[in-house]
Amino acid sequence: MARNPYLPYPARLEETIVENDAKDIKTFRLAFDDPAGAAEFQYLPGQFAELSLPGMGEAPFGIASSPTETGRLLFSVKRTGLFTAELHSIEPGARIGVRGPMGKPFPWDRVAGKDLLIIGGGFAFTTLRSAIVYILDPANRSRFGSVLAVYGARTPGELMYRADLAAWQKRDDIGVHLTVDKPDQNWTQHVGVVTAVLETLTPSARNTLAIVCGPPIMIKFTLLTLSKLGFSDDAIILSLEMRMKCGIGKCGRCNIGSKFVCTDGPVFTREELKTLPVEY
């Protein structure tokens, strides 16, 4: 019989990593209690899962780890509401439920053989981390062309995954450009908004797909820049956030027009989004 879609896989918190100076973003490393659960939880970068704490409810988060990182299931969460506050307060060893994976991943079939431009802003870098780790995995790297990543945050202290970023910057099979609005005295990289960096880098749109995740205002201006650079709407891939409950297309609150963000998304091309009401 099919598994009850409302029943989370039991898991435990293994480790908590503080990601930013404000200490309101933490990465949670989870481990499934049951190896069968781990085996069933097959995901691809871009998908999300509902984390569940009894009494506090559930909330959806993009999966920050890559399936290539066997045994490492990561979620990076900013403290904003009731659930996230509780999540931030639990200690390693605590029980946590995981329901998923949910939604559609980045379109990996389409990405194969193409160059990639990955643009992220602030806290919305979680599934982009997943994507980069996935691409850079030796077993996958040859499937993709060149990879250029631009990641911006307000301050150096707000950049997530700093160890990963440093490691990626040492490699020659990915270009990683970091930028901040307000540098501190040790900052030696770009200063300014993501779009400004894009305009100096002028990446080619030819045979390239762009994946963009970030706060709404960044998305808005990045889309303008990408159009100027010649990216067609079909070549721009976005990931949406929405209030969700069931995550399986039943509870009816995350719809944008006839599409459900939880099952038809959260990944959409800009072209798809243009056919939908602006209710996100």
Place this chain on the structure above:
Amino acid sequence: MSQTQIVPEAAAPRTWEPKVVAFLCNWCSYAGADLAGVSRIQYPPNIRIIRVPCSGRINPVFLLRALQSGADAVLVSGCHPGDCHYISGNLAARRKFTLFRDLLKYVGIEPERVQFTWVSASEGGRFASVVEKVVEQARKLGPNTKLVKRA
């Protein structure tokens, strides 16, 4: 047509002890309770204290929530009139509590389940006797069944 599953409370009547939630204002009544403790005045251990800044801070929904969560009685205590740290918080509260008590009584909830009093920081003895009285009355009433939510 709800699918609520009612599970009967496990507590056997013999071992049942009333649970009383007390909302005490920070400046007078909480200090009064503290004094009762420091002075080793005996009072029933059935009470669970929640410290609030002022009796005027209490929204009656707090009291309903306590009853729903399984309290058998609720006690609210503030500063005596004229002594409020915020000048008049307790006086505004007095009107609220007057009406709230009437409301509960009207729908058939025993008024003894929700009690109000004033206790000053020097009245450790008064605090202990009030608690004794409230617990005794709650014991006489038996478990709160009307508003409690069974999980």
Place this chain on the structure above:
Amino acid sequence: MTEKRIPQTDLDRLLARLRQRAAVYAPAEDGTGEVVLAALSGKESVTLEYRNFRLSPKALVLPQNQTLLCFKDGQAEEPRLPEGETILFGVRPCDARALLALDQVFLNGNPHDPYYARLRSGATVITLACARPMSSCFCTSVGGGPGDGTGADVLAVALAGDLLLRAETSKGEALLASLADLLSDATPAAVKEAQEQVRAAEDPMTPVKVDGSAERLRQAYDSPLWEAASRKCLGCGTCSFLCPTCHCFDITDEVRGGAGRRVRTWDCCAYPLFTLHASGHNPRPTPKERWRQRIMHKFRYAVENFDRLFCVGCGRCIRHCPASLDLRTVLKEVGA
């Protein structure tokens, strides 16, 4: 399929028989003068004299509160699913038809909803055709009709002294077969009488134009009429809660001391909190967007996703709206 008949005087016998095999819900007076779809205990006096129930029977397959998970010591467990069968006698054609809309949501595709599936598969629906629709009824405009057997396992028509029964599904056939000793074959005259009764019931209903509604609503997305219509809307959940096809739900936890449950409860797109993000952003920030969502969902999005209107024309939202908003008027105004 052959029509069967049973004298209405034998209705109690029929229901008593049904009660031997299932929990039976049937129209009965509730003590305040209102006819409701009541769980029969044998004491109720069942009546066929009613227009429709105030509450749609959706709660019997999608309860307003339903436990999804139980928590014990911080561990989640599946609750025991309700067992047994139910028979819903006297459901009106519109409400039976609505079950097919709910099926699309909860049983269509992957994954199935196990809670809905259990209640739905255990339910047998005996629809009672309408002889006298109300002025708020418009089932004929949305694909149904006063004698529509869609969604029913058995369709019943109340004639002068008889109840005419026709199986609409194999489940219905089996049910009628098991009652064979109470039933006899209906005469062709009775069948004809039933057809005429149904046709007569269709007449008074004012048609509402809904064909092509999906495309027309797509074009009307930015119409100023949404703003105008939604100004009156009070933002309550009456329309959704009474609607036989509205199915949106919330999920909340109720836990005390490590034990408790995860519950789903009916929710409503007219509530601002329905779509409010934790960040404070709200994709549908004003009554205009919320009101449009409800109409769009029923007459456009559902058509795009399931090729089915999520409105069965029962008229409850019209009759009970505290601001007397009428979606028929709005549909007309937006040209749908």
Place this chain on the structure above:
Amino acid sequence: MTASHEIETRLRETAERLLGEKKVDLFLGHEKASLPLRTTPLFLTVAADAARLAWNPFCSPNLAVYLPRLFRAPADAREAKTAPPRPTVGVVLKGCDARSVVALIQEHQLPRDKLVLVGIACPGMVDARKAERVLGLHEALGAGEDAHGNIRAVVEDGTEVTLRREQVLADVCLECRAPTPSICDIVLGAAVEPREAHVARRQAEELESRPADARWAHFQQMMSKCIRCNACRQACPMCYCKDCLLDQTRPRWVGAGTDFSDVAIYHLARAFHMAGRCTACGACARACPMGLDVRLLVRKLNLEVEDLYGYRPGEAVDATPPLSAFAMDDPQEFLTEP
């Protein structure tokens, strides 16, 4: 009693003039609804549409509920910059609706200088559900008023049924102490005699005479039909809070479902918040799709407020609501003494 159609004519003239002379940007009134025995709110902006305005025994909606949202303060500086100028609004008010406006002005939710209040002396409004109950299996397809103020309904077969006015008036109208609106700029119709106030008191006393468990059983039986749709709250002009305590999730004070303890807390909390504020318009009971008399609790509370603090809500703009005030010598016999 001035005939409804006369008032209707004068109302249309008034609205036409106010809109035509640009004395108001918006005029709120009632309009014929798609179903008989009801009207629907009308938001008029053009003088030429004034003929759509209706005045008849079915104008029960309390239009005051729409006013606070028209004058809501901007949430932040950015919103303040882009917010349109506050409109001047004309609105049709019955006695009860006018009380709501008074209370809303008292609570600083409405600017008096932006309102043109058109009061109508109200002889009481029909409760559509009561009328439908009287009609039984018949359904009204049209309804109007005869010369004696009784209700004439036309049913399916074309026959006319007369419903005695008193038989179908809303309960709240049968105990209306101020049917002629106060504070209005314009009042249409001759003053209407107030009704007896004893009904509420008698009913409260009757319930109070029963033992506690019987009172609880009554409350339970009545409220257990509640489906938590929030219609009573949304229809209430005094429920203007931007974030209702009952909706809050941090923490959640009341569960979302229909478990009776949640239903009870919802109604107790709401009634309590209405104590000394409810203007007895009956919008809550009228809005309830389950037909519950949601007024049960707040009526009792308002009697208490009147007895204890000598206050009746919605009577004077400059009065202080009793729960926003106190006196050193307020009664406190209920306090627990050791």
